[in-house]
Amino acid sequence: MKYGVQMYAIRTLCKEDLHAGLRAVADIGYDGVEFAGFFGHSADDVAAWLKETGLCAMGAHIPLEEICGDTDNMIAFHKAIGNHRIICPWSDIKTAADTRAVAKQLAEALPKIKAAGMELYYHNHNHEFAKDEDQYLIDILAEEVPELKLEFDVYWVYRGGEDPIKYLSLYEGRTGIFHAKDGTMEEGTLAGKGNVDLKAVFDYAKAHDFSWAVVESEATEEKDEQIEAIRADFAYVTSL
Numbered sequence: 001m002k003y004g005v006q007m008y009a010i011r012t013l014c015k016e017d018l019h020a021g022l023r024a025v026a027d028i029g030y031d032g033v034e035f036a037g038f039f040g041h042s043a044d045d046v047a048a049w050l051k052e053t054g055l056c057a058m059g060a061h062i063p064l065e066e067i068c069g070d071t072d073n074m075i076a077f078h079k080a081i082g083n084h085r086i087i088c089p090w091s092d093i094k095t096a097a098d099t100r101a102v103a104k105q106l107a108e109a110l111p112k113i114k115a116a117g118m119e120l121y122y123h124n125h126n127h128e129f130a131k132d133e134d135q136y137l138i139d140i141l142a143e144e145v146p147e148l149k150l151e152f153d154v155y156w157v158y159r160g161g162e163d164p165i166k167y168l169s170l171y172e173g174r175t176g177i178f179h180a181k182d183g184t185m186e187e188g189t190l191a192g193k194g195n196v197d198l199k200a201v202f203d204y205a206k207a208h209d210f211s212w213a214v215v216e217s218e219a220t221e222e223k224d225e226q227i228e229a230i231r232a233d234f235a236y237v238t239s240l
């Protein structure tokens with residue numbers, strides 16, 4: 001299993017200088033990055049920076065509107081940087097009807113994404129673990145789009161009141177990557193400082209041949225603190 005970082009974790013630096021952000025991640029020792037925006041940089045520039053740093057573009061969080069409304073250009077950009085995981089990071093679903101509407105949009109974009117040799121994922125927060133029609137919204141979404149893959153954020157699964165390993169197991173074959181995040185019911189924390197049993201999650205992921213564990217910290221807007229947070233997270237998750 002390889003180790004990646006969701007670049008939102010160092011968003012302050014990335015907004016200033018994405019190239020410097022990639023160098024910082026590589027210097028810490030991560031294998032790859034999951035992008036959270038490109039700040040106006042071209043695909044050629046991003047591809048060159050990835051080559052220079054030796055980092056893999058293991059995925060990218062892309063707004064639902066871009067995935068579904070600008071599919072062709074989105075695919076072309078991500079082909080150029082070598083990314084084949086298209087990840088919807090958020091949708092404001094509150095009801096089963098909302099969820100089915102989002103599912104319809106994703107299902108319509110999916111054939112083009114698959115034809116390009118890419119995979120479409122959905123990344124959860126805790127609000128997808130609200131129930132409507134006696135089902136969690138995340139389960140309705142997964143049921144509506146059977147070919148949709150799922151990037152479970154284990155902290156947000158926990159925060160939604162569920163067991164992360166239960167959900168990784170429930171959707172075995174549709175996962176393969178996960179967000180290795182920690183926290184309490186009140187806030188996210190550094191890895192190893194919260195209530196999520198990351199050791200058990202990593203044991204499960206390794207036993208089931210997951211390809212990537214992706215770190216993400218969100219607690220601070222201060223640039224140096226963000227870098228130190230992903231450094232501490234890397235030290236902890238690689239110790240597991």
